[in-house]
Structures are given as C-alpha cells and as structure tokens.
Amino acid sequence: MTQPFRVGIAGLGTVGVGVIKVVQKNADLLAKRAGRPIEITCVSARSKDKDRGVDLSGYRWIDKMEDVAHQPDVDAVIEVVGGSEGAAYELVKNALKAGKHVITANKALVAHHGIELGELAEENNVSLAYEAAVAGGVPVIKAIREGLTANKMDAVFGILNGTCNYILTQMRETGRDFADILSDAQKLGYAEADPTFDIEGIDSGHKIALLAANAFGIKPDFDAVKMTGITHLTATDISFATELGYKIKLLGIARCIDDQVLQTVEPCLVPIESPLGS
DSSP states (O other): OOOOEEEEEEOOSHHHHHHHHHHHHTHHHHHHHHSSOEEEEEEEOSOSSOOOSSOOTTSEEOSSGGGGGGOTTOSEEEEOOOOSSHHHHHHHHHHHHTTOEEEEOOHHHHHHHHHHHHHHHHHTTOOEEOGGGSSTTSOHHHIIIIITTTOOOSEEEEEOOHHHHHHHHHHHHHOOOHHHHHHHHHHHTSSOSSOHHHHTTHHHHHHHHHHHHHHHTOOOOGGGOEEOOSTTOOHHHHHHHHHTTEEEEEEEEEEEETTEEEEEEEEEEEETTSTTTO
C-alpha cells in the first residue's frame, strides 16, 4: 500500500477544524486525487480542553505548537494559528528547516516574512504553500503564478475582506450607520471582538501585498501599502453613492505604472452592475 502523506495541524479555530472535517469526510476522495492517503497524525492549539465540535481522539496532542515541526511522523505542517510573529512564525521557520512542507492560511506571516520563509523552503527542497492566505475559496495565487505566466499584468484588484463587505452591504440595505452594523456583526460572529485588522484595511493590505508580489514579480512589501479603512463612512455616504449608481466597496488595488508598483487599500465607488458591484 502507498505510504500516507502525514500532516500535523497547528491551530484549531474555524479554519483548522474545517481542515480536519474535510479530511475526515472526504478521505477516500482525497486519497484518490492525491494518489496516496492523507493522514492527520497530530494537532496542537492554545487550549486542549475546548469543545471544537470535531472528534480529535485519533490524533496525538502536541502541547507546544512549535514542536509540531519536529514530529518524525509529519511530512507537512498545516499552520492556521495566525499572526506574523510568535508561535506561528517559529513553527513555520522550524518546519522548513526540518525539511517539512508547510501549508499556511496566514497572510500576515507571508506578507511580513515571505522572502525569508521562501528562501528556507528552497534551501531545504520543500514547499511553502499559501494559497489559502488570499481569497481562501478562490485559487487566485495559483492562477497568477501558473495560469497567467505568459501574461503581462498591469493591475490586480478586488474585494479582499468579507467582514468589511458585509458591513458595507448591510449599511446600504438598512440605512444604518457603521457602528450599529459593526456591533451586530460582532454579535453574529462575522466580525472579531477586536475588528481593527479588518475595518482599518490591514487584512486587505496583507493580501494585496501578496497578490502584487505574485503579479509583478516583486518582494512582498506590506510597508508600502497605503491603507484607508471604512470606519469614517456614514449611511449618508452610502446613500449618495446609491443615487449616483454606485456601491462603496473596500478594494485592495495594486497597479504597475512605469515599472513602479502602487499598492492601496481604500473604499472605492464601483458601478452597481459591475462584477465588483454585484
């Protein structure tokens, strides 16, 4: 029998638990497509006793997340801890040094340390896969890196943050102000208790830095991204935009102009009937 591809998962929030559920539910399909079984051997998170709604009994628990990198029965580390520093950074760095593939959904980590981590992956002949870090359900990184290899791109842009998109949509549909909608979004679980990264454009900034790097062959440069969030927008702004035939969307935009790359995150007017507007 073909040896299984063994993975260790660090981080058991919504994404980490989602990965486990997919592997459990679609084990046969994954094995068929990958040519070998996918086997979760160990897991780790900040809290061991929390009920996550998924059966973890078949997996070895690792108390210190960074130690997932050193497990002999792990071929690839899946990092869904989050954050650009601390445990996530140490885990990914150590895993690459140990010759293990890394799969991450951590856009902040790759935006800040992508070059260093990419060089480590190359030195140790392993993969650093971060497709899920940008537009998780849309294979945009793969499309840019592989499908559009022969194409010269002038710009890449899009709606990159679901929380902001939800808030702006609700403001438009209900006529209520930003603070009211944000409070509701937090109660419903659409927004974090501390929503700063989302509403100030930082999350979108991380993502557009990664898209720009892939689209234009440059180093990720998060510090060069000019970011304006949505906290200053009012119901009146939304209403005026609607009267003019537009919606307000928070867009991440990267443009190559005379061999210089301009990266911004800002609320923009987009035509209601356009792909971004609809």
